[in-house]
Amino acid sequence: MMEFIEWLASTSSSVALRESLYLYPWIESAHVLFIAIFFGTLLFVDLRLSGYVFKELSITEMNKKVLPLTIIGFILMCLTGFLLFYAIPIRNYQNLFFRIKIILMIIAGLNAYYFHRTMNRESKTWDKDSHIPFVMKFSAVSSLLLWSLVIISGRMIAYNWFDCDRQPQSEIINFLTSCIVETELYESLDGI
Amino acid sequence: MESNQILEIIYILEDSFIGEYVRSSLWLFPVIQSFHLIGLGILGGSVVLGDFRLLGILFRSESVSYVILQTKLWFNIGLFTLVITGVPLFLSEAVKCYYSRAFWIKISCLILGVIFVYFVRNPMALKSRNNFLLKFIGSVSFSLWVVTAASGRWIGFS
Numbered sequence: 001m002m003e004f005i006e007w008l009a010s011t012s013s014s015v016a017l018r019e020s021l022y023l024y025p026w027i028e029s030a031h032v033l034f035i036a037i038f039f040g041t042l043l044f045v046d047l048r049l050s051g052y053v054f055k056e057l058s059i060t061e062m063n064k065k066v067l068p069l070t071i072i073g074f075i076l077m078c079l080t081g082f083l084l085f086y087a088i089p090i091r092n093y094q095n096l097f098f099r100i101k102i103i104l105m106i107i108a109g110l111n112a113y114y115f116h117r118t119m120n121r122e123s124k125t126w127d128k129d130s131h132i133p134f135v136m137k138f139s140a141v142s143s144l145l146l147w148s149l150v151i152i153s154g155r156m157i158a159y160n161w162f163d164c165d166r167q168p169q170s171e172i173i174n175f176l177t178s179c180i181v182e183t184e185l186y187e188s189l190d191g192i
Numbered sequence: 193m194e195s196n197q198i199l200e201i202i203y204i205l206e207d208s209f210i211g212e213y214v215r216s217s218l219w220l221f222p223v224i225q226s227f228h229l230i231g232l233g234i235l236g237g238s239v240v241l242g243d244f245r246l247l248g249i250l251f252r253s254e255s256v257s258y259v260i261l262q263t264k265l266w267f268n269i270g271l272f273t274l275v276i277t278g279v280p281l282f283l284s285e286a287v288k289c290y291y292s293r294a295f296w297i298k299i300s301c302l303i304l305g306v307i308f309v310y311f312v313r314n315p316m317a318l319k320s321r322n323n324f325l326l327k328f329i330g331s332v333s334f335s336l337w338v339v340t341a342a343s344g345r346w347i348g349f350s
Contacts, residue, residue: 025345025346025349028345028349029341029342029345029346030342032229032232032341032342032345033236033338033341033342035229035232035233035236036232036233036235036236036237036240036341037236037237037240038233039230039233039234039236039237040233040234040235040236040237040238040239040240040241041237041240041241042237043233043234043237043266044237044238044241044263044266047266053262053263053266054262056258057254065250065251066241066250069240069244069250148230151226151229151230151233152223152226152227152229152230155222155225155226155229156222156226158222159222161218
């Protein structure tokens with residue numbers, strides 16, 4: 001894996017992105033805007049499901065109207081997010097918060113998959129009803145919570161507290177970030 | 193007011209208890225930033241739904257006033273979250289913000305955006321049936337909030 005990441009970092013477009021003065025900030029600003037579109041529209045989908053807004057619309061109607069926008073936001077968010085990763089691959093790959101974020105995104109994805117599978121199968125029975133099954137409400141709230149945690153851990157990637165080039169770190173941190181520390185070097189530095 | 197008077201106030205704000213407190217902590221600034229982002233998402237959702245209705249992109253079979261009424265509360269909640277987290281972020285680096293062009297663009301668009309939404313967009317959305325006017329209002333509002341959010345991100349790069 002590390003070899004692949006190192007290769008990614010050595011590609012000319014990765015170097016160009018990394019060394020660009022304005023492109024990287026522009027991509028990051030776009031990423032933030034797409035987060036707002038994705039998270040904001042998802043919020044309303046989940047609020048409808050919990051029965052707080054747009055009660056005059058059925059849940060499937062609400063989903064049909066709003067979810068396309070959520071998906072567009074998601075795709076653009078992932079695209080810009082990938083470019084941000086691609087600009088600094090090694091540092092991101094070994095970043096603790098980046099790893100936490102990816103795990104949280106996988107969980108959020110599984111939750112969304114479960115949610116929509118159940119939704120497609122059962123929603124006809126409670127679509128216009130106010131008695132939405134508890135598991136579905138729970139899943140909607142979890143989705144908001146999970147994506148909030150994704151946003152928080154994403155924001156934390158920028159901070160270098162646990163970065164590999166900031167030693168000494170505790171062993172567990174170096175393990176979690178796949179950081180190999182050349183201890184001999186540090187010991188010899190201690191001697192100086 | 194002369195600019196050095198403003199700068200004096202900026203220094204007082206930076207030296208304020210909250211500013212000092214946020215600066216002294218390693219974690220506080222990033223944590224507040226994260227909640228600022230979530231606030232942005234909440235506001236963003238209500239802006240997108242409302243303005244896209246005004247533009248005729250979303251909720252075409254629902255009335256403009258219905259969509260605005262459904263999203264109003266969450267606009268307020270988002271704005272409240274953004275202000276309550278944004279103020280301590282600003283206080284902790286008020287001097288840096290003072291010299292940042294992005295900050296002044298952001299604050300200008302924010303103030304314009306808030307005035308526009310409460311005094312033009314929402315009242316007009318409830319009253320007007322002029323589709324062209326409503327589309328214009330939707331695009332002004334959406335542009336203001338996009339520039340506010342994007343230039344806000346740029347404060348961190350300056």
